[in-house]
Amino acid sequence: MVEKKLRVLAYSCNGTGMGHITRTMAISRRIKSLAKAANIDPEIFLLTSSEAVSVAHREKFISFKIPSYHLIKRLLPEFMGEFRNAQNNFEGVAQRVSLSIMEEINPDILILDNNTTGYLKEFMVSDILDRVHTPVFIYRERRSERVTSDFLDYMPKYNVIIAPHPEGTQLIVPTGLEDRLHHVGNIMIRDKSEALDRERVQSTFQMDPDCSNIYVTAGGGGDKKHNGTIAKIIDSIGTDDVMIYVGLGTLHQGQRPAFGERGRVIVHYPIVEMFNGFDGAVSAAGYNSVSELLHLGVPTILYPQKRNVDDQESRVERLNEIGAVIGIDNVNNPDSLKEAFEKIRDPIVAAELRKTAMATVPHNGAWKAAYRILEDIATDSQLKQMRDQYSHKTLGIAS
Secondary structure: OOOOOOEEEEOOOOOOHHHHHHHHHHHHHHHHHHHHHHOOOOEEEEEEEEOOOHHHHHHHOOEEEOOOOOHHHHHHHHHHHHHHHHHOOOHHHHHHHHHHHHHOOOOOEEEOOOOOOOOOOOHOOHHHHHHHOOOEEEOOOOHHHHHOOOEEEEEOOOEEEEOOOOOOOOOOOOOOHHHHHEEEOOOOOOHHHHHHHHHHHHHOOOOOOOOEEEEEEOOOOOOOOHHHHHHHHHHHHHHOOOOEEEOOOOOOOOOOOOOOOEEEEEOOOOOOOOOHOOOEEEEEEEHHHHHHHHOOOEEEEEEEOOOOOOHHHHHHHHHHOOOOOOOOOOOOOHHHHHHHHHHHHHHHHHHHHHHHHHHHOOOOOHHHHHHHHHHHEEEEHHHHHHHHOOOOHHHHHOO
């Protein structure tokens, strides 16, 4: 039961992308709004391994950074064996730091987006989940081989399990936990209503209205092949009547690359706010990019990148089959990329893609996720205050 204060800790990890930290921030933003509607003062903290922790500050959240495997791999490759396995190693130190932060914050709600055991397997050596009123797990679909016995064994420790996918998405859960699993739809940092209008975007980026203005991305920016992938796309589709706007991704490091006269690098956070200004997109099939492009109805060519947990190949295949995107296997074949590009430039095809895309991701599931989480801890009176201020449609609940 919530009195006047509510303490929330959102815990995420990230490697080459931004999916985990973005989902936890998106839900945290809506928890803040709903809590205030019920005269609850929320204190929200972020704990993350992401090298893009600065985005938490932009969203006005206090954040704590723990080391990531990806950073250690890059800086201390000779140390990785010990880092992963030894008892008195760097992982052990990081694990203790992570747990001490959780203990000091002592949250009413703990939201985890990564692995049920914790990024550093903290919950295998601590009972903190048993002491949190509302432990929450964000269960994004994953490759079947990554649904391990440990992953499933620790799932019962979570009161609320949020599936950031539409109803019907198949997820493996232990028997008896089906009622805790809530499919809320795609979760995004911004709603469609928060995006800037086309004229303002085109003015901001000084776009030529007589060109096809195309957004190109290779994901969150942490992939080593990032710049090479972008260059291949520009070489394949860049012509005199096409202007390409490259979103580097928050995790991109090093000098800003140059892509010639037809490719301009743009920087804006969050980039979804600017999607109304583009005539089309060529994008990697990461969770964030797909959700945001479909939600805003941008005609999109989608290609998968190989990831350990996220099955981007299946995502591309599924969305291509229903006509929400034009899917391609990769960007290495310039002929197939050009053929796909001509399709999204066809006004009739583009209109159908736009319609199907927006029907596929019609709303932002962050609101429903936040409300489902608060149902576990708020009073009936407080929940009613939330419903009085926000529509049932926004919250994803029955009238």
